[in-house]
Amino acid sequence: MTTILVTGGTGTLGRWVTARLRADGHEVRVLSRHTRPYAVDLRAGGSGLDAALAGVETVVHCASSPRGGDEQAADHLLAAARRAGVGHLVYISIVGTDRVPLGYYRTKLAVERRIEASGLGWTVLRTTQFHDLLVSVLGGLAKSPVLLVPAGVPDQPVEVTEVADRLAGLALAAPAGRVADMGGPEVRSLDSLARAYLRATGRRRTVAQVPLFGRTYRACREGGLLTPERAVGKTTFEEYLTQRFGG
Template structure:
């Protein structure tokens, strides 16, 4: 059995965090979740702190062996928050810092990805033991793009784009292993099992909710969409995930207005 560790998870209330925290507990670790608001009692410890404020994470990092940094503001405050977390971690000792990132971000003209890349550099230069795991997009993101349009007469997707979605439970499982080990620096990317075009994924989503409607592909301008069309976000040589998008959809509850 692996050694029990004291772990801090930032972003523990997000989709991935909600999958990761129970798995860490099941593996026998002590888990602390950083939150900006007081939370009700749970199987893990909640610590109130604000990553955006210098000194905000100080209480959260005290005494931990590993920090799993999932929190994101979609680029708005990510760099400052990561810097504040690193500063607090260095003052508290030398915990292993595990950072979740995204495949291909160095090849994109996209503000959020540029912020993620800057955060990677901060982690690499932090002086702490560190590991960075990059993944492809989650199944949930693809479903959300379709879900917000479910009441429209058509579903619109960007033309010429494919994605390689992965299930958050598989990412969580990989993070459990990484966080229990020693620093691995840039570990191999984690990609979903299939590269599929967006229209096909949208049709799968519509079938899963019992809707029939056209899927319309629209070519969108700008460098960001050019980079997506070029496939800079894909990792076909790292298609190690097993849960397909269709299998993910089969496990989702039926939404209002569906079947």
């Protein structure tokens, strides 16, 4: 039986990774800011991190925040993992970190590079956006009478439970470096995804495409968020919507 630490183990992805690994009979420690006995703020580090990593063979690093602090958190985690003799660190990243000049994406890429240079055995998986995130964004946009989306931007959402299955499998294998990206089964325009969301939730909104400007918008229009050659996900956006909202 392998002892595995999942950072962000109560989050959207981490809780599913934890469940998959425990179902396979492994000892899983959940690290998050508020979950005992391993309640640790990775951005601050501290002795609690060393205690959480004692005897751990593999770390699955799911903790992340678009509000900042990921690089400091990675530095603390990597230093503690080296002290503890961790053999394998698995990191979840995002398709497009090296193509889309968003601040959060640049941070994810910086963390990738820290892991690669850490001296630990490592595996990095990049995936496209989760269905859950897309629904959260569309839900916010749908508060207005007109649902505005960036014109001409494609997306390729993927089911988080399928990503969890992939991460759990990687955690139980040998360090593999940067593995093949994982994308959802369909490349879709944002306006078509917005209309599917409105149908599933029974909301009546006009969907309007708005042209934007700048390097980030251009990178997204050019497919920076996509990995069409790795459309290995099974669950479509409509299937996810049916599971979540019924219909």
